[in-house]
Each structure stands twice: as C-alpha cells, then as structure tokens.
Amino acid sequence: MLRLHGFASSNYHNVVKLVLLEKGIEFEEVTAYPPADDAYKAKNPTGKFPCLETEDGSLLGETKVMLNYLEDAYPQVPLLPADPLRRARVRELMELVDLYLELPARRLYSQALFNVAVSDEVKRSARAQLERGVVGLRERARFEPYVAGRELTLADFGAAIHFPLISLTTKAIYGEDRLGAIPGVRRQLELMRERPSMKRVLADRRVDVPKFAAASGVGAGEGRRWVDLFGLAEGGARDEQGSLGAQRARRRLSDGRAAPGLERRLGPDREASGLVALPREEPDLPRSVRAGLRSAARGSPRRAHGAGVGGVLRGSLCRASRGHARASARPHQHRVAR
Numbered sequence: 001m002l003r004l005h006g007f008a009s010s011n012y013h014n015v016v017k018l019v020l021l022e023k024g025i026e027f028e029e030v031t032a033y034p035p036a037d038d039a040y041k042a043k044n045p046t047g048k049f050p051c052l053e054t055e056d057g058s059l060l061g062e063t064k065v066m067l068n069y070l071e072d073a074y075p076q077v078p079l080l081p082a083d084p085l086r087r088a089r090v091r092e093l094m095e096l097v098d099l100y101l102e103l104p105a106r107r108l109y110s111q112a113l114f115n116v117a118v119s120d121e122v123k124r125s126a127r128a129q130l131e132r133g134v135v136g137l138r139e140r141a142r143f144e145p146y147v148a149g150r151e152l153t154l155a156d157f158g159a160a161i162h163f164p165l166i167s168l169t170t171k172a173i174y175g176e177d178r179l180g181a182i183p184g185v186r187r188q189l190e191l192m193r194e195r196p197s198m199k200r201v202l203a204d205r206r207v208d209v210p211k212f213a214a215a216s217g218v219g220a221g222e223g224r225r226w227v228d229l230f231g232l233a234e235g236g237a238r239d240e241q242g243s244l245g246a247q248r249a250r251r252r253l254s255d256g257r258a259a260p261g262l263e264r265r266l267g268p269d270r271e272a273s274g275l276v277a278l279p280r281e282e283p284d285l286p287r288s289v290r291a292g293l294r295s296a297a298r299g300s301p302r303r304a305h306g307a308g309v310g311g312v313l314r315g316s317l318c319r320a321s322r323g324h325a326r327a328s329a330r331p332h333q334h335r336v337a338r
C-alpha cells in the first residue's frame, strides 16, 4: 500500500492526499511533523514534507513530482488531459500557482498569521512575484469552472488548498485579497469544497492543527489561535462556509476586542490591514525562537531559508518548532489509522 508521510495541516501534504483520494488509491498516512528527524530525512533527504512511499517501497519527494507519478502509475481516474499541449498547460498552471503565488505568499505568513512583522523589502519583493502570479492566472487559467477548463485536473488541488491562505495573507498584508477579483476563483473553490475528498482533507486538518501546534511547541493559547486561523482559511474567498473556529477568528481578527486577552497592536502595516489581532503578550514561543523569527522577517541572510522568511508550514514556524521539539522528548512520528 502507498504511504503518505507528513502531516494533515500541511498544504503540500493535502494536495497529494486530495489526488490519492480522488483517484481512489488505497493509502496510509504516516504522521511526521517538522522538523525532519533523521528517520524522516532518510525518506526525503531535503527534509521537506510530505514524501510518498510507493507500493514497492520507493520514496519520492516534491509534491508535483508525486502528482505526476500518481497520474502515470494510476491512470484509471485521469486528472490530466490526453492531449500533450493541454497536459503541458495544466502543468504550467501548477507551476504558476506554486512559484508565483504560494511561495511569495509564504514569505508573508509570519506577519499575516503569526504576528511577526516582515520587512517592507520582503513585502515589496513578494508583491512583485505575486503580481506575476495574478497576471499569469488571469491570462492562463480558464475557470470553466475548473482551473484548466471544463475538466477537473491536477491543477485544481493546489489551487483549492493554497488559494484561501493566499487570499487571507494578501488581504492582511496589502489590504486586498489579490485573488478575490479574479473571475472564477470563488466558484472553483466552492465546487472543490463540495467534493468528498476536500471535505475529508479539511476535517482531518481540523483534527491535526492542535496536534501540529503541540508538536511545534507553542502554548495552548497560540494553538487555539492556529485552529481559528486554519478555520478562517477554510472560508477562502467566501466566508459563510467557515467553521465555528472561522467565525471566531473573523471576530478576533476584525475587531481586536472580541477575544479576552487579545488586543490589536497598532502599527502602520497592521493598522492598514485591519486583520491582525495580537495576544497582549508576545505569542508564547520561546525567546530564542521569537528572535529567530524576527531576524528571518528582517530578511537576515543568516536566517533566511528557502524562498525567504519563514511561514507557517515551512520555514519559520517549522524552525520555531525545532528547539521545542528537540527539548521535549516527544515522539515525532506515529501512524494514524485512516
């Protein structure tokens, strides 16, 4: 049986999981949280999550590679068109979403989601990349109603998982949901949310977020905030489908006084975004981790990592988890029954 190693709060993990579910492939999820320990790195040397173990025990890293493998090895439920050019177009859309939308948005997650400011320079350069992505999506995506046209394709899963967080993040940082105005995005997300695969992924994510927060070593209060934030991201471009957590998060994020102990921290960028409410105290991360996050947010080359400053599911938060996870002898890896 195939095994998907990773964690159910992770965007990239969930993209692969959606494709496994859509294709009706039997698989087992083996939960492993960042930071990658030696056992995980033996499976995926980059230490990135997820990694896919094939039926013969071979191991694959990199999400889009996994998707293409699943398409080649399990063609019964096709998620790419037969025509080579149309296949290439789907793959172009997947690259566009990852490179020019998800990765730059990820550089902003630390401020948008975790109250750790990113520098103006990071905001400027992320915006330039995001604009390429927005223009690319407008020009290349079809949304008829799916990203690449009338058929559901591999490109729809990354979109369904990443778009809501990108919307939330661009609204928080630039005061505008940069995807919201693209015709068809909202409808595609609505359709995707109706799919049983997506319902299952979102339900599993809800269960995992507190575990992920605990594995990352943040305190209970911050953990609850993460639950709320992920709930908010479920709403995506359309709010009304959000969970209870999403509704609570919206209240917290929109009026700074709704939740006890929270206040809006005044500052030019946050003030403009109107979205970030902060705990009265610093988030309950250890001091060394907060210093690391700030340093990364300033764009310090020593700390900068991957595509830039950290974010929730890669980079800073994952780095944030490192100290804690090492200090606590908490086992990192366990199997989850499906």
Ligand SMILES: N[C@@H](CCC(=O)N[C@@H](CS)C(=O)NCC(=O)O)C(=O)O
Residues within 6 Å of the ligand: 010, 011, 012, 013, 034, 035, 036, 047, 048, 049, 050, 061, 062, 063, 064, 313, 314, 315, 318, 319
């Ligand atoms: N290019 C990778 C990106 C995967 C990625 O960034 N995963 C995050 C979790 S969503 C991660 O591994 N974070 C831990 C880290 O960066 O150390 C892929 O496509 O699989």
